[in-house]
Amino acid sequence: MDRFLKYLFISIYSIISIIIFQKVFETSGEVIDELFHIRQGLKYCQGNFSEWDSKITTFPGLYLLSSFIPTEYCETYTLRLIPLICSFINILLIYEIKSLILYDAEKENNHDVLLETMALATLPPMYFFSHVYYTDVPSITMILFMLLFSILKHHKLSAIFGAFSVIMRQTNVIWVAGTLGVHLIDKMMLKIYPKMKRETATFDNFLFALKSHLKHPKILLEFIVGSISEYFGYFVIIFSFMAFVFINGSIVVGDKTAHEASIHIPQLYYFSLFVLVFGCSLWLPQLFRLHKIFSSWKCLLGIFLLTLFMILTVKYNTLVHPYLLADNRHYTFYVWKRFYQRHALAKYAIIPVYIFGLSTIFTSMDGSIGFKIFFVLSTIATLCLQKLIEVRYFLIPFLLLKLNRKSVTKSLSLLELLVNILINQITFIIFFQVQVRWKDFNEVQRIIW
Template identity: 30%
Template sequence: MGRLAVAAAVAAWAIPIAALVDSIVPEPYMDEIFHVPQAQQYCRGDFLTWDPMITTPPGLYYVSLVYVASLFPGAWMIRLAETFDALCSTAVLRSTNVIMAMVCAVLFHDLLLCIRPGIGTRKATIYAILVALYPVHWFFTFVYYTDVASLATVLAMYLSCLKKRFWVSAMFGAFSILFRQTNVIWMIFVAANGAISYTQDIYLKDNVSHESSESAHQSNKVVPGKGSKITAQGLRRRRTNSPMRKKGAVSESTKLYNSLAEEVWDISLKLWNSKCEVLIAFAPFAIVMVAFIAFIIWNGGIVLGAKEAHVVSPHFAQFLYFGLVSAAALLPWHFTPSRALDLVRWFGKSKTCSSLAVSMALGLSIIAVHFFSIAHPYLLADNRHYTFYIWRKVIQVNWVMKYILIPLYVYSWFSIINILGKSQTRVWVLSFILSVALVLVPAPLVEFRYYTIPFIILVLHSPIIGTGKLLSLGFLYVIADLFTMVMFLFRPFHWEHEPGTQRFMW
């Protein structure tokens, strides 16, 4: 019932708005001028022609082909190439992402129930609908970009891995790379944490089976005295089935460690002791990784086209931007008096270490902002992105503003780490931080849509909040969505050429 309600809720607003977008903006918009013609080439059966401005693999176009063929099976079966090409209109291609948005919401619902089984179907449904309204994800539901389908495959990969369907998970991981190459980082993140969980389960099963064998051995011993055999067996049985013993066995596999180094050492030891089982179970991910490395060698880099505009750069400020944007998008979690007090108490547990950590974070952030803050030509030239205005009107409004924002960056990241640390191990939190850095730091262009996948993972692992706070956040999302759509639909653009750049003006 929860899945159906989520899918119906997303469809209820996505389908009418998609129709409105297509009626007002019927022609390809922004990067659609590259994606739509390329998909139409595929619809004509031309799989060899490639637009050199497209940087991502053709996963979206293959999905659109399957989708259009399912809508118009007759045209596909009789292979009327010209007719089928006409069916791949901008509106039909855009509707691919409407379907993908429904899939994303359902997958998020199932993931939340898997990660937090006590949340309940009703709360999981509200969460899934809220995520579908997340403004960045919501906007790209109605244009022909790769982001929504990319998110769907990553969520499917994550869910399959949590359910220990590793071959299926690796298959979705391979599909996700066909939408966006950086998804290989999320595949490694999912596989690594899946392997750790897998070894913990092996360790727990071994302990339980060992204790069971000891119990069986002890129960067969005869205790001297009248009726002692029965008494000993009954006593052993009660001890074996005791909830305290079960609790102890579980806590042994998820025990608290005194330090990150201790946790890493324990996990490494368990992985080494279970290396054969882990290698066999996670071989599918290794196959995908080998294929991806072969692609990079063959292609001469990670991006397909426009390589000069997507050169890997040390954009450490991008990592800071993600922290603030994600914390602001989760306002009830991060920017409340109770959250600030919680952080103060957290720092108060070890004042020396906390002072050192804060000092290091501030120092590294200053270095990142001063030396590794990149203004990509696309960011400066195209005023159809929010980042264009944020960069010019906020970050670059004067020379000191970018430094004033540093405490907010640091606060946001400490809040994120503290929240994740309440439900996840230190190694999991560290792997998440490293994954975010590996995905975002090499990207020279500031794009909020690059933040969507780590943002969704962050929501999945953040504490559950009350329905009232969820509804208030949903209301803010709806306001932001409506504002974005009004700006998109009713403010026409025209071209204005300037020396050395190309700007879109309205």
């Protein structure tokens, strides 16, 4: 029955998505950055690998994937089909990963997994970019493949897809490093605590295991040699990327001026808002625990200190990328203009919401101590070195947070699915009906995430 429902959902998802895809294609020939992506993709699928648009700042993974399209079918329509097909694949990957994480077995499971899969597959920003020729959805596909084979302990295959993910988008190297880090900590913990379950280990256990390895050179050497042998593929990716950055002088290819690395701590706060908007299944249970926070003086002291830290970082580290202020084709432009810029105190007034969002993230983290440590580190590394606020940057950490959740409630997953469907409807209505005129473009522009 579960298998039937799974493929029924995929069929319904596919039919609706193809209808929307057709409407998007008829409405807009090029959506913002597609101006560069489509032009480059057409060159690659026509066999021209020598020309490169300097405005493109990512590796050519999407265009290499496009090169498998037969030349006679090389056109915008077929290029856009690539992310859509990847979104179909992602449904199966999410289902399998969630099944393995929840039940530690590769088998069909109950409706909990299916509802969670449906909610994740319809995540509004990710779902929207399934209909245009952007790198995001194929990049997520590669990350999901890497995660799936990592869970199954097929580390060579996992590393191969990790490499593909980096070729899709450079910052994915952080998630490759995070995957390696999780396995290294789990391996180290297993050596010291062979009978302890991964999920029950604490940070103190981790520190003790780390000290034990550092104090005993023989154990440390065995650990290093064994890790290099077992996880060789991940190490190759990481060190190869480090060599690329050293030679290139930056992680960015092409136009480096548009994506300069900057320390930007408030990106974590914006991510917490993203979690609250799209993760009602995560934050609703937290509402019933708020009384515990206010009944403990330690928690109140922690909130006070965190509030002071946020006030300082919001005041001195709020960075505004020129694109955010100039490009009225993104929702972030309107959020910033109509809320953050409306009043000088607006960016401080929302700090309590940030605190609740960050609390939701930390209390929602399940899995091993290795996952918790490297999820935090990888999320910080991914977000806090970006000056531009982009909801697309939040997709992978949000997916990983949700995928690793051990507790899944049917009613909350269903609510989240319904909310996602509603937001998707509104998003596409705005896309189809609202027109934005730019002097530099003859074609009408549209509003997207």
